[in-house]
Amino acid sequence: MNEDLFDFILETSPKGLCYCHLGNKETWINPEWRKALGYDSRQQVLVTEDFVFKDQLDFMVNDLQEKDFNSSSQYQIDYKHHNGSILQTICNGMLQKDSEGLPYALLIVIEQCHQSRESLQLLNGHSNGLTKENLNEKLKLSEERFRLAFQHAAIGMAIVSLEGKWLRVNRSLFDILGYRPSELLRLTFQDITHPEDLDKDLNLLNEILERKRDSYQMEKRYFHKEGHIVWVILTVSIVKNSIGEPLHFISQLTDISKVKATEQEIQSMMEVTNDQNRRLLNFAHIVSHNLRSHSGNLSMLLNFIETDTDEESRQQLFKMFRHATSNLQETVGHLNEVVAVNTTIENLSRINLKGAINCAIGNVEALLKAADGICRNEVKEDVVIDAVPAYLDSILLNFLTNAIKYRSPDRNLIIVLRAETEGNKVTLSIQDNGMGIDLALNQDKIFGMYKTFHANTDARGIGLFITKNQIEAMGGKVTLESEVNVGTTFTIHFKIRE
Numbered sequence: 001m002n003e004d005l006f007d008f009i010l011e012t013s014p015k016g017l018c019y020c021h022l023g024n025k026e027t028w029i030n031p032e033w034r035k036a037l038g039y040d041s042r043q044q045v046l047v048t049e050d051f052v053f054k055d056q057l058d059f060m061v062n063d064l065q066e067k068d069f070n071s072s073s074q075y076q077i078d079y080k081h082h083n084g085s086i087l088q089t090i091c092n093g094m095l096q097k098d099s100e101g102l103p104y105a106l107l108i109v110i111e112q113c114h115q116s117r118e119s120l121q122l123l124n125g126h127s128n129g130l131t132k133e134n135l136n137e138k139l140k141l142s143e144e145r146f147r148l149a150f151q152h153a154a155i156g157m158a159i160v161s162l163e164g165k166w167l168r169v170n171r172s173l174f175d176i177l178g179y180r181p182s183e184l185l186r187l188t189f190q191d192i193t194h195p196e197d198l199d200k201d202l203n204l205l206n207e208i209l210e211r212k213r214d215s216y217q218m219e220k221r222y223f224h225k226e227g228h229i230v231w232v233i234l235t236v237s238i239v240k241n242s243i244g245e246p247l248h249f250i251s252q253l254t255d256i257s258k259v260k261a262t263e264q265e266i267q268s269m270m271e272v273t274n275d276q277n278r279r280l281l282n283f284a285h286i287v288s289h290n291l292r293s294h295s296g297n298l299s300m301l302l303n304f305i306e307t308d309t310d311e312e313s314r315q316q317l318f319k320m321f322r323h324a325t326s327n328l329q330e331t332v333g334h335l336n337e338v339v340a341v342n343t344t345i346e347n348l349s350r351i352n353l354k355g356a357i358n359c360a361i362g363n364v365e366a367l368l369k370a371a372d373g374i375c376r377n378e379v380k381e382d383v384v385i386d387a388v389p390a391y392l393d394s395i396l397l398n399f400l401t402n403a404i405k406y407r408s409p410d411r412n413l414i415i416v417l418r419a420e421t422e423g424n425k426v427t428l429s430i431q432d433n434g435m436g437i438d439l440a441l442n443q444d445k446i447f448g449m450y451k452t453f454h455a456n457t458d459a460r461g462i463g464l465f466i467t468k469n470q471i472e473a474m475g476g477k478v479t480l481e482s483e484v485n486v487g488t489t490f491t492i493h494f495k496i497r498e
Helices: 003-012 031-037 054-065 117-123 132-151 171-177 195-209 257-307 311-340 353-362 365-370 389-405 439-445 463-473
Strands: 016-021 026-029 045-047 075-080 086-097 103-115 156-160 166-169 215-223 229-240 246-255 349-352 374-377 384-387 414-422 425-432 477-483 487-495
Touching (some): 016 031, 054 075, 054 086, 075 166, 156 171, 171 246, 195 215, 195 229, 195 246, 229 257, 257 311, 311 353, 311 365, 349 353, 353 374, 353 389, 384 389, 389 414, 389 425, 389 487, 463 477
Parallel strands (some): 374 414
Antiparallel strands (some): 016 026, 016 103, 026 045, 075 086, 156 246, 215 229, 229 246, 349 384, 477 487
């Protein structure tokens, strides 16, 4: 392009134009922009640093070096008016490069321009007693402080339009979100907000516009340019004009992604700790309850053997004793499994339900004999469930010993166990004709810790709490029906893995 044509474009353009030689300090600006900056229209050559901030100009040059000219690329550039005030602009530009590809000149086109509110207030005389002599100096100092505080703030800061468009952003916001200012200026905050947080943010903004609040703060997620989630504490306030009309929002973003990551790690550790505590509680219960039941059963069988004089009966009792000791060894083995593995659904074993019930009945045979009670296992041979063996032992043993302990003194004890299979679910019912529980008084306390319902000195109120915990740990649930002086039916719902 020849110089005459270039001069013609500069002089006649209806937009503000600046042509900066990067190798020296000379800058040509067209009449439109000279007028906007308050300079004499005949003054054509200026010193760049007199009216533009060097750090902003350098950022624009560096950014343009990384890409070809794009008319949609926009930059925030602040200019110093001849009277000392600040003109805030939205610009685009184009670099000229030499034969070696090095930039030597920059052409800037001013698309939008407005004077900062602080400048207008001072220039209109609202200066709290400032004299004409020091007005410009105070104005320059105020604008410079604002620019430096905004641009170099440790937190992300942005001026956002009422429609959500980014108007001005600082470097910290670039570090937080990963977008160059020119990229953000083509977006709205809605474009990069996590969908789950957008409605809350918009509702709070509307409350500001409806004058229900002046500001708000919230935790919010943005999408980083690279695609990952960035957590911030967002603080938003409104800027109004002299008659109270909203102009734009001021947003401050504090990056809390590391804090959130730490919280998630702590939460994960807490879940592991809670799981370990549950396992420890289950282990302690199995040791104290199950082994005590085994011990009581063996002790009672020995008493029967010692007092029974019928040889045939004694032989039957010896068989029961051997069976009980074998069950005790199996329970101890299950305890080792509880210690060795994490008790989760992935660690469940396929178990024949009828066989497990027969084993549990064998562990309380002496107690049943002493109570003149009977226990009928009506579960079919082919019913299988997925369970933790030690937990299933504990569950069955707890329900059976409770039925024996809380039997009715008015009738012989009868316990019946039945199971139904439907799809991937097995429902086991354990029914007795014992004392029953008053559900009208105790419905919400049945499975609570340390809750007891009968005047039994041995009751500690932890068995049903542990049992419910063990059932739910395996993905099941438990319910009951009970009537005083009629009996109780516990129903356990097991899940079968596909």
